[in-house]
Amino acid sequence: MNKHKLYNLWINSKLDSKIIEKILLKITGLSKSQLFLLDEIDDIYKKDIEKAINKLKNWEPLEYIINNSEFYSLDFYVNSKVLIPRDDTEIMVDKTIETIINYDWITLIDVWTGSSCIPISILENTNKINNCYVIDISKNALEVSKKNITRFKLEKKIKQINWDLIKEILWNKKYELNGNLIITANLPYIKNNDFGNIDKETIEFEPALALYGWKNTGFELYEQLINQCFQLKKVNNLNTIILFIEIGFDQKQYSENYLKNLNLKFEIFKDNWNIDRCIKIEF
Numbered sequence: 001m002n003k004h005k006l007y008n009l010w011i012n013s014k015l016d017s018k019i020i021e022k023i024l025l026k027i028t029g030l031s032k033s034q035l036f037l038l039d040e041i042d043d044i045y046k047k048d049i050e051k052a053i054n055k056l057k058n059w060e061p062l063e064y065i066i067n068n069s070e071f072y073s074l075d076f077y078v079n080s081k082v083l084i085p086r087d088d089t090e091i092m093v094d095k096t097i098e099t100i101i102n103y104d105w106i107t108l109i110d111v112w113t114g115s116s117c118i119p120i121s122i123l124e125n126t127n128k129i130n131n132c133y134v135i136d137i138s139k140n141a142l143e144v145s146k147k148n149i150t151r152f153k154l155e156k157k158i159k160q161i162n163w164d165l166i167k168e169i170l171w172n173k174k175y176e177l178n179g180n181l182i183i184t185a186n187l188p189y190i191k192n193n194d195f196g197n198i199d200k201e202t203i204e205f206e207p208a209l210a211l212y213g214w215k216n217t218g219f220e221l222y223e224q225l226i227n228q229c230f231q232l233k234k235v236n237n238l239n240t241i242i243l244f245i246e247i248g249f250d251q252k253q254y255s256e257n258y259l260k261n262l263n264l265k266f267e268i269f270k271d272n273w274n275i276d277r278c279i280k281i282e283f
């Protein structure tokens with residue numbers, strides 16, 4: 001492309017050149033090398049480029065504009081119906097993969113799946129999982145999850161369930177849950193009082209259903225899920241259930257006390273920013 005033109009576009013928009021490049025790649029459909037060799041950007045793209053730059057100036061996250069988010073070094077389709085995958089969640093994928101190595105006959109359930117970035121990253125990095133279910137209460141989120149399941153050609157391994165928590169799995173015998181069960185869950189854990197600390201992009205553009213627990217501790221949905229895990233183990237006569245959950249930066253103390261009171265075996269892991277983020281719980 002005419003480097004002069006790109007330079008003007010970049011200077012005028014006051015945006016990072018990498019961001020401009022990502023927008024151009026999305027709008028033109030060209031590869032990086034094709035874009036680099038281009039002398040001029042065709043005028044037919046001009047309106048779309050301006051539109052995208054305006055959206056960014058109005059705080060819309062880049063990931064929603066380009067319908068792409070990188071997680072665990074993989075590219076996921078995203079739109080405003082799902083949470084943008086966060087780096088903080090990668091520790092859960094790491095720890096799940098580490099754990100899986102020790103077991104055979106594994107069923108994986110990802111509760112609150114959103115884009116399905118968690119189970120897909122796990123399945124792309126291990127072949128030990130026989131069966132995988134992904135659950136979300138939002139049909140719109142499941143449409144995004146479907147796109148990613150298709151993108152990674154995992155239609156045969158991953159089945160979707162549109163339900164609340166794991167209730168459907170708990171009582172419906174059609175789900176085969178023998179052997180060892182691993183559950184991953186990144187639930188909406190932001191509590192009422194924390195609303196003021198969230199950035200503008202998140203509040204305005206990401207789905208409230210994916211973010212807010214709306215309650216006092218932010219741990220309430222996990223308490224329901226933990227309760228359901230006890231029932232699930234009993235009803236299905238399972239060898240093991242290992243549950244991985246993601247917690248907020250200030251939820252370690254509360255969750256630790258809660259799990260100790262239940263006599264559960266658990267381990268807490270820090271994310272890349274040294275914040276207590278992921279808990280592995282054994283039933």
Ligand SMILES: C[S@@+](CC[C@H](N)C(=O)[O-])C[C@H]1O[C@@H](n2cnc3c(N)ncnc32)[C@H](O)[C@@H]1O
Nearest residue numbers: 085112113114136137138164165186187188210
């Ligand atoms: C924090 S997002 C996590 C998305 C994804 N797992 C990730 O890490 O990027 C939570 C997701 O839970 C879903 N959700 C909220 N309440 C739910 C419920 N009671 N049962 C099932 N899913 C729920 C929302 O639709 C949203 O997609």
